Amino acid sequence: MNYLPGTASLVEEIDKKLLVVLRDGRTLIGYLRTIDQFANLVLHRTIERIHVGKKYGDIPRGIFIVRGENVVLLGEVDLENEDKLPLEQVNIDTILELQREQQVERELEQDRKKKAMAERGIHVDQAIDDF
Amino acid sequence: MALSRDVNPMFPALGAGKLDGMENMLMQAPEDEGAFDILNDETFGDLGDADYDWENEHERLAEELEGASFFGSQTPEPGYDKNRTRDSGFLTMDRGHGSVAQDEELEQSLSRLVVEDGDNKNFDVNGQPIPGALRRSHFDELFGPNSPPSYLDLESLNSRKNIWGSPSVDSSFQKPVNNTLQALFASAKQAVYRDIPGVLQDARSTPVQHSQAMPLPPEVPTLAEIENSMLARESNKPQVLTAEELERQLRGDPPLSTDHRQSSFSSPVAIPPVGTSIAFRKQPSQAPSGLSPRVLNGESSPINIIAPQARVLQPFHHQGSPVQSAASPTPSPSPSAFPPGMVPPPGLIAAQSPRMMPPYNPAMFMANRMMGNAMSRPPPPPNRMPPPNMVSPFGSPYGSPSAAALASRSQHQLQYPYQYQHNRQAPPHHREGGPHMDHRNGGGHGGPHFEGRFDQSNNQRSPGQHSHFQRHHHQDMYTADSNEAEDEYAGLMTKKEKDWIIKIQLFQLQTDNPYLDDYYFTYHTIKKKAADRNRQEGKADNKDNEPELLIPNMIKIEPRTYTPAQFEGSLGRLTAASVHNPRQIIDVCRTVSPTGEESGKKNVSKELRRYRQLLMDIEKGFTIILDIDDIEKKVLALPDENRLPLFEERLEKIKTVYDYFMQDDSLKNFVVTLHVRKGRKLLARLMPMLGKVQWLSIVTVLLSHLPVLIKKDQDEEGLQVLMAPLSRYLTRCDLECLVHFATILQKHPKQNEEGLGLLLHNSFGISLLCCLIKAGEDYFKSTSPVDIDNQLKTQWTQFIEEFVESLESVPTESLAWPDRHQPQVGEHVDRFISNKVLGGVEDKLAHFSKPKPTEDAQQPASGQKSASDLL
Secondary structure (H helix, E strand, O other): OOOOOOOOOOHHHOOEEEEEEHHHHHEEEEEEEEEEEOOEEEEEEEEEEEEEOEEEEEEEEEEEOOOOOHEEEOOOOOOOOOOOOOEEEEEEOOOOOHHHHHHHHHHHHHHHHHHHHHHHHOOOOOOOOOO | HHHHHHHHHHHHHOOOHHHHHHHHHHHOOOHHHHHHHHHHHHOOOOOOOOOHHHHHHHHHHHHHHHHOOOOOOOOOOOOOOOOOOOOOOOOOOOOOOOOOHHHHHHHHHHHHOOOOOOOHHHOOOOOOOOOOOOOOOOOOHHHOOOOOOHOOOHHHHHHOOOOOOOOOHHHHHEEEEEEEEHHHHHHHHHHHHHHHHHHHHHHHHHHHHHHOOOOOOOOOHHHHHHHHHHHHHHHHHOOOOHHHHHHHHOOOHHHHHHHHHHHHHOEEEEEOHHHHHHHHHHHHOOOOOOOHHHHOOOOOOOOOOOOHHHHOOOHHHHHHHHHHHHHOOOOOHHHHHHHOOOOOOOHHHHOOOOOOOOOOOOHHHHHHHHOOOOOOOOOOOOOOOOOOOOOOHHHHHHHHHHHHHHHHHHHHHHHHHHHHOOOOOOOOHHOOOOOOOHHHHHHHHHHHHHHHHHHHHHHHOOOHHHHHHHHHHHHHHHHHHOOOOOOOOOOHHHHHHHHHHHHHHHHHHHOOOOOOOOHHHHHHHHHHHHHHHHHHHHOOOOOOOOOOOOOOOOOOOOOOOOOOOOOOOOOOOOOOOHHHOOOOOOOOOOOOOOOHHHHEEEEEOOHHHHHHHHHHHHHHHHHHHHHHHHHHHHHOOOHHHHHHHHHHHHHHHHHHHHHOOOOOOHHHHHHHHHOOHHHHHHHHHHHHOOOOHHHHHHHHHHHHHHHHHHHOOOOOOOHHHHHHHHHHHHHHOOOHHHHHHHHHHOOOOOOOOOHHHHHHHHHHHHHHHHHHHHHHHHHHHHOOOOHOOOHHHHHHHHHHHHHHHHHHHOHHHOOOOOOOOHHHHHHHHHHHHHHHHHHHHHHHHHHOOOOOOOHHHHHHHHHHHHHHHHH
């Protein structure tokens, strides 16, 4: 049966290992099992991968049903080169700790920026999404 | 009324008679219908639809009300009862009401969408089906008739329709019902009667409603029949899972397991409704002995969620019993198979909710496990869908059977979940069975039991525990996975399901007008294709290969007008949106009226207002021209026999614009319009569309007004726009036509005193002359002198003579440049003019054969280009 080329129709990606970035910034890696016309996804054996700098950590999540509208991007994981990442894997607690630190840092910077802006008379709305 | 009539005569002094009158007035106060109509229109929009007459509806309801309150005082009319509404209309909402045609329509469109390979054997091995899962979505079952049908009755959710299969598949669902289900039916019924006779009453209401919504198939068996056949079956034990089969399964023999799958996945899925989950959890203790909890639960939902209990409770050695054997491999019945008023027995329902009940006998897996046969590769698990962490709202159905199962399970089985939960480091069974084994069980091969437990435990867990637990669970899974070369969960989506989605995706691409819906993509593809073609042919010449969309190759969908469903007793109108009928949010329609409305501003000066009006008119003309373009594109996509109406429409529109220019004898619009740049463009676009007669008359008018136009045009040279469409036709004219134009251009004592001399100063004029002469030259060249009419020839000669005269009188430097150089002009003049005269204008004639000087070339060239672009 003929279908849309490439990833346009997700049919070709079924049962492949995909990396999915969600709207809230989370990164999921899992096997795509089922799709529908709204690009709702069922991810199987999903892990959530958290990247902080050159380090990353995986949190096993299981099965994910992702509502299509929350998908920012998705792509197939190269299974051959999957292990050759130039990144260092650390355990979950470490990465969570790192993430927290990063977040605090970011908030501080945001505050500094906001303050600097305010000093120059510019008021920015706080609600700026990461994406 | 009756009462007051009786009473009044007794108290005449109290003015009872007046009261009576008053009452009558109150009762019969004439309604101001117009006012109500307005109000209603405001509230609900204009229901300009003949089917729905709210007034009739209202009268009927009012009648009933009256009938209820003034009992006895009215005799109902003969058809009265028939006409009565029995309730709010929601529960008993008659699906037949006004929606039969719609249903059919939906079914048709659905079957178009549905993949036609209904046969089970068509499932290829790649697209291994999920047995039982997602086979059918019976939303009616799910939500019961209580839920708003408008929401559920989308075509894809059509309750009677299997969205996964073609109608033929549906019928195959029903066929095997009699043998096996009857058995289930009867045994379950017995159980119900024996154990809780009282509950039956409560439960009855549900199936009754159910059967109202669905017509009964004729082959519904009577109770006696069912019992008989059950007895007959009892003696003749079915071999659903023979020992041989079991063995084969254990060995992981694929072909047989495929067969098995084929038979099992055809049963429909029944996703348990959320609402029932709590009641559910309590069930196992209440219904320990295979009694259908459906009976207890019947009111909350028409679907039976817990039915598989009976099956779960079957110990391993009982696998041959009719009930059990009947349920697992049998395709399910449609819910309509229940006779009215009859409680669907647990077994029957079990067959409808295959998720709860793996086609693989749970006992089999038990045996599998107990024998420690870990290397057997099991057929795909039947219940892969419910993921542990996602299913929780729906999880209880799994929980309950498993909980029930706990009681009758072996010790090993009993401990399993708890060990899994609590011994987080390494569940013992991992060591026993190895990762492979474990994986299989965790993933759902163990059937609902495992997942149910899973789920229950998840629900009870604190969030922290939860993730911790899962982490281990999944790490187990990954290790298991890495050991396996093949992905055992692959093919969760069957080929059919994929095809279905592909069809939906492609369906979204269908468009009536690719130029409108997907302009840039369409144009890009066309351009690319044209470029490819040019490259292949090795031609650089793009001019004739201008990208042009000829056939928007689309499937013409016959226009279906969507009429919103109407429900008895509902206020306003409910609408259902679907892929085919997206909700229409706003009605956009463009009304084109060639004779526009006056702008109402009084204080604007008359002249300005007239000018604005002119611009508006031109704008309207363009709108019509665009419409004509659209029609031309549409026509190409249609088969020949359907083109005629569009052709007519096109001609009519062309005539509208044409009439605008040639409005009345004074032709007042013509000159004014041509003074505006956009007006000239409009004429340029209109000209190629005109028929021969129209074209001739409009060109005649144009040429006769040329002196006026050229005088205004002197600095702008805007008339050049008209040259391209003009020359295209002029080259094809015969001599008579050319002479006709030539005489218009020639000097007349009154109308046109300057004659051709004026034209020579204007680039449009000189281009026009060149074009005429070239056309003449072509004509004289291609026609033998004998055929040329002498009179015409004389007239033409006069024209050329005048041309040469004017050429003589105009200084070379004030000659305008024609749009393209025409060396033929010199040749043609040679034909008619003696050499002596010719000598004087020789250098000027050379002017025509020279290409334009480069510094000037830019401007007219671009002008010409834009003109051809417009066409």
